[in-house]
Amino acid sequence: MFVLNGNMADLLEKFYLPFGGKLSPTNRWVQLASFIPWDKVEEKYVGSFQSPAIGQPAYSVRVALGSLIIKERLGVSDRETTQQIRENPYLQFFIGYSEYVDEEPFHHSLMTHFREAIQREVFHTVADLLNLEVDLLFFDTTSTYFETEESEEDDFRKAGYSKDHRPDLPQVVIGFAVTRDGIPIRCWVWPGNTSDMSVVPEVKKDLTGWKLGRVITVVDRGFCSEDNLRVLQQTGGHYIAGEKMTSGKPTVEAALAHPGRFKTIRDNLEVKEIVIGDGEARTRYVLVRNLEEAKRDAARREAHLERLRTELARLKELDGEAHTKAHCRLHSHPTFKRYLKIDKRGNLRIDLDAVKAMERLDGKYLLRTSDDTLPTEDAALGYKQLLKVEAAFRTLKQSLELRPVYHRKEERIRAHVLLCWLGLMLIRIVENQTGKTWREVRSLMQMMHLIEYRLDAGKLCQRTELTEEHRAIVSALKIEEPQRIWDISLL
Numbered sequence: 357m358f359v360l361n362g363n364m365a366d367l368l369e370k371f372y373l374p375f376g377g378k379l380s381p382t383n384r385w386v387q388l389a390s391f392i393p394w395d396k397v398e399e400k401y402v403g404s405f406q407s408p409a410i411g412q413p414a415y416s417v418r419v420a421l422g423s424l425i426i427k428e429r430l431g432v433s434d435r436e437t438t439q440q441i442r443e444n445p446y447l448q449f450f451i452g453y454s455e456y457v458d459e460e461p462f463h464h465s466l467m468t469h470f471r472e473a474i475q476r477e478v479f480h481t482v483a484d485l486l487n488l489e490v491d492l493l494f495f496d497t498t499s500t501y502f503e504t505e506e507s508e509e510d511d512f513r514k515a516g517y518s519k520d521h522r523p524d525l526p527q528v529v530i531g532f533a534v535t536r537d538g539i540p541i542r543c544w545v546w547p548g549n550t551s552d553m554s555v556v557p558e559v560k561k562d563l564t565g566w567k568l569g570r571v572i573t574v575v576d577r578g579f580c581s582e583d584n585l586r587v588l589q590q591t592g593g594h595y596i597a598g599e600k601m602t603s604g605k606p607t608v609e610a611a612l613a614h615p616g617r618f619k620t621i622r623d624n625l626e627v628k629e630i631v632i633g634d635g636e637a638r639t640r641y642v643l644v645r646n647l648e649e650a651k652r653d654a655a656r657r658e659a660h661l662e663r664l665r666t667e668l669a670r671l672k673e674l675d676g677e678a679h680t681k682a683h684c685r686l687h688s689h690p691t692f693k694r695y696l697k698i699d700k701r702g703n704l705r706i707d708l709d710a711v712k713a714m715e716r717l718d719g720k721y722l723l724r725t726s727d728d729t730l731p732t733e734d735a736a737l738g739y740k741q742l743l744k745v746e747a748a749f750r751t752l753k754q755s756l757e758l759r760p761v762y763h764r765k766e767e768r769i770r771a772h773v774l775l776c777w778l779g780l781m782l783i784r785i786v787e788n789q790t791g792k793t794w795r796e797v798r799s800l801m802q803m804m805h806l807i808e809y810r811l812d813a814g815k816l817c818q819r820t821e822l823t824e825e826h827r828a829i830v831s832a833l834k835i836e837e838p839q840r841i842w843d844i845s846l847l
Contacts, residue, residue, distance in 0.1 A: 368386060371454060372454065373445060379445060383446050385446040389422075397418070397421065401421075419452060424467070426450065435464040438460040438461060438464045471774065492596075493533055493534070493535065494535075494742050495556075495745070496531070496576060496745040500753070501525040504525065513528060513548055515549065528547065528769060530544065530545055530546075531543065531546070532745055532749070538784045538788070542562065543773060544562070553581050556587050560588060572595060572727060574741070575742075594730070596730075598721060599611075601717055607641075611632055612643070624649075625646055627642055627733060640725055640728060642722075642736055644720065645719050649718075652719075654718055661706065670682070673703060678702075755795075756776045756780060790833065791832075792829075804820055804826060806820075807820060814846040816843070817844075
């Protein structure tokens with residue numbers, strides 16, 4: 357039988373109902389309220405849920421967090437959540453009221469503010485626990501699709517560029533900001549047709565109040581517009597951004613043609629610093645060359661060309677006639693079209709100049725940075741760590757089963773992604789603290805079992821002994837061992 361603790365029982369007894377009667381201690385919201393250590397939560401996050409309106413007081417943690425819990429457990433909208441709280445005395449008790457009040461606790465629009473505050477406070481708590489220093493911040497986006505019988509779109513689930521290779525299904529776009537340790541500190545969710553170029557101002561604005569100190573934001577080529585780079589430099593920030601080497605920009609062409617020797621910083625990794633322009637108009641580039649990747653690029657291109665020669669040999673020679681379907685199909689092929697040109701008679705030929713230009717870029721990538729004090733090797737190695745975000749997305753979609761998403765309402769989709777983000781943060785903390793992959797930790801901990809012994813005198817539930825590997829994981833995570841005896845029942 358469920359029994360309320362003394363303090364909660366006293367609060368329940370004193371809860372005033374103007375229409376008479378008492379709240380039941382067996383109600384699910386009363387029981388859930390008793391399980392949550394509200395005093396400790398309030399002490400930890402006091403003042404965190406300040407109203408965005410100037411002059412308005414901060415809401416208590418219990419009101420803010422309790423309202424979010426109600427919303428998720430009921431599966432309703434923000435507006436419906438505040439209306440349910442207004443109408444239900446048990447929900448008012450759950451968020452800390454001492455008497456029933458026939459009015460909404462706050463305007464429903466503040467629910468969005470509460471969700472953002474939770475992400476910010478979770479980050480600061482993790483940063484304090486792990487002595488986390490945020491100097492490099494990696495940002496990237498991915499997409500996730502929705503399983504529908506037909507292509508159903510709305511204002512949020514929309515068709516767009518699918519990074520899951522499912523252009524036939526509606527999707528949303530997800531953004532992550534990740535530290536150099538792989539800790540995801542913030543997530544965003546946008547409509548499925550959102551372009552990468554358009555989200556940087558919002559990301560920068562959302563992180564401005566997080567007191568991150570001097571941060572260098574690392575982004576890939578998809579975000580590298582002049583407007584975005586200016587935004588990343590606001591409030592003293594800096595950036596490392598990938599540049600498209602085939603963009604045709606004059607500064608990029610000048611950087612690629614710039615003379616100078618490469619400097620080896622690691623096995624197979626070389627860098628060259630390049631400054632284009634003078635004074636405040638100068639642009640600092642770092643050209644990186646990976647010798648192993650250069651060999652792979654050359655081998656991959658030669659395989660493409662070998663197959664392309666075979667395909668070209670099958671085509672009919674033209675003398676001014678219209679292209680056949682085979683010609684059109686080959687000329688529009690996503691891989692082969694970059695190697696092709698059309699001669700005067702309309703025949704497809706391998707473009708040797710294009711092939712030579714590609715050879716010049718084998719194993720190379722071009723970086724641009726606004727920080728003149730950042731060593732070239734740090735810029736190169738920092739950009740390589742952008743793979744941390746890609747690893748986060750893989751974990752999100754595989755271990756945490758983010759996709760496919762079956763929700764329809766925007767608030768439920770956002771909640772689904774937020775819960776996956778919290779799960780990813782826990783996974784990364786476990787991996788960093790133990791030095792093991794999440795798969796290894798989970799496999800080891802699943803070897804622990806709860807055994808039920810049935811005897812004539814009664815029943816005993818006891819966990820199995822911890823192995824040395826179990827104890828090492830528990831010690832690294834600084835958590836207590838699971839209790840040994842779980843239940844003793846005498847007949």
